[in-house]
Amino acid sequence: MTSQRPRSLAWIVAVAVAALAAAPYLLPSYQLRLVTEGIIFSLYAVSYNLLLGHAGLLSFGHAMFFGVGAFATAIFLNQIPGISVLAAMGLATGASLLVGLLVGSLLLRVKGTPFALLTLAFNSLFFAIGVKWHTLTGGDDGLNVIPPKLHLGLGVLDPRNGPDIYYLTLVVLGAALLFCWRFTATAMGHSVLLLRENEERMRFLGYNTSITRLILFVFTGALAGLAGSFYTLQNAFVSLDAVSIDMTTKVLLMTFLGGTGSFLGPVLGAFFYTYVQDYLSNLTDNWPLIMGALFIVMVLFAPGGLSGLGQGVVNRLKRAKTAARP
């Protein structure tokens, strides 16, 4: 059993990697776009789940990071002549990191409901800045970007081209997702879990919980900013939607639908949301209603989300197997 499992896991990983690499050749361009969007929202949702699922911090302000990343990318690309796409994205991620540091240090002392409400307030603040600071953000009109071609050693990537932006997203955000996954296994990752389970005890053990929380807040903010940056790049346009409460609700839905209990839950949720939204919006313009109902059903009857349901099925199968053996 023990020797079999890593081998089958390796197979699964190999097949998944091959499928992802071949996707542009297999999928029609619109499907490819949806997959790209799914990857972008996966990172956004995973970063959110590091706060919610791992640290137990319920934030209603995650869109401020996403939005700052998205707007900063557009602003840097438009305002700095000759800047490369990667540099603009790096700077934009840096900008959301700074926002995380600023907001995070103000939120250090509060927990629970006050924390949730304050994040909501900060999100509204950033939305208001987006609306009012017209010269910088374009206000209601949003910002158009024409992302320049990216010259890599091996060739040229054009972010306006579907397969190119897909590969760029896959490699960069895939790496970021792997990094997040590794992060949960590090000492820092464990201390985040401890934060959720018993913060008092953690303090008695000599940890500085405020710093742990701040680091996590900044880290997840930067990741959300990176996702936002790709969102702008994919659409060649950014609007206030990126920093709106809707965007926060979206990540909440994705994370809860996918399940907060596992690392892959939010990824599942992000893809599920992207595809279901696409499917439902074909059928009716009232798709948010259905999505909302789905959310309520999920929270009431399957609090573990899709990943929880999946896990349940696997467990039942295993049990059936062991029961059948003797």
Add this chain to the structure above:
Amino acid sequence: MRKFAIACLTLALGLMLAAGAGAAETIKLAVMEPFSGNFKDIGDRYAEGVQYAAEVLNAKGGINGKKIEVIPVDTEVNPAVATRKATKLILQDNVRHFCGGTGSSVAGAMEALADKHNTLFFTYGMAAASLTGDKCNRNFFRTCANTDMQSYALATWVAEQGFKKVFCIAQDYSFGQEAVAAFTKKLKELNPQAEIVGQVMHPMGTKDFAPYVSQIISSGAEVVFTSNWGNDLTLLLKQAQPMGLKAKFAGYYLNDELMINAVANDQAVIGSVGAEIYMVSIPGQANQEFVEGFKKAKGFYPTWLRGKAYAATMFWAEALKKAGNDKVDDVIKAWEGLTYDGPAGKWTMRACDHQVQQPVWIAEIVAKNPYFSHAFVGPAKMVASDKITTPCEQTGCKGLAK
């Protein structure tokens, strides 16, 4: 689980795609409008205009032998939603022609999208000057007046009437600011004696206009310029008359039948003027024929929005006819410099910024009219296009190679 879900959905979408592919070849024109929410009435009326134009064209055998298929798309006035739906139409259904008229934010997103996928987008209602100014691109055409032109037309009217004291009131966001700035600039130019005796920029969604109305009354203004729309216009007009405001309004959207209906007090609107590129009361045979045909087909009058969208669609069709096909690059080339003589006068698509050069029509709101039982526009008077034009080099549009 994830793979399975994706596989299922891919299959479902694939099937839908296959179902759509069998139909005869048509020219697909997607109408990007709000068909739900607060702005539904605007989107509906625009779409009725486009739809009627398509019916007229199809009755004559279509364009270049192909029928036009109008695809309504609900944007919810949300650029993200509009982008998502339009991208799908482009990538999956191979739609190449788009139009829309509501929301400058949607316009910006559609402009970016049109550029990215080399599709064509024309707007018959999005007025922000920047769309054909510093944001201009070769895939984006505007067949309606921008804020500059509409403000200039009203300034021309105010100057011609010889008003000396003018008050400006507008919503405090980019559109209102642009409108007031352009109006003030042109009025100073045309009549240096005219004085702006007061200016108010109020937040959108204002409920109580009483303080502003008293400000207008005490300023002694003879005429009030406003670019307000929606509820902000309805409430302003509704509250001004009972408070004793004698000055009339010169406004962007006074020729809106739903607004006048909502004010529900004809005395509050009679004597004020509206300015638009299309009004149902434009004199001339071309418009008369259009109005009669529309009334017969639909049972109601093609008021401003419907007429704007109709004429724009006919203009687009002219470009397709001239191009001889519906390939985007050819249509762009054909449309540049093209002139269309339609119900609202002569329109010429300027090549340097893709902003149409056209007259703006001004009409006073009168009590008796053939269209409605309530007050509506009287005969429209033309402000010629050369009086309200902005020279190419002043638009801020760079890079539309001739």
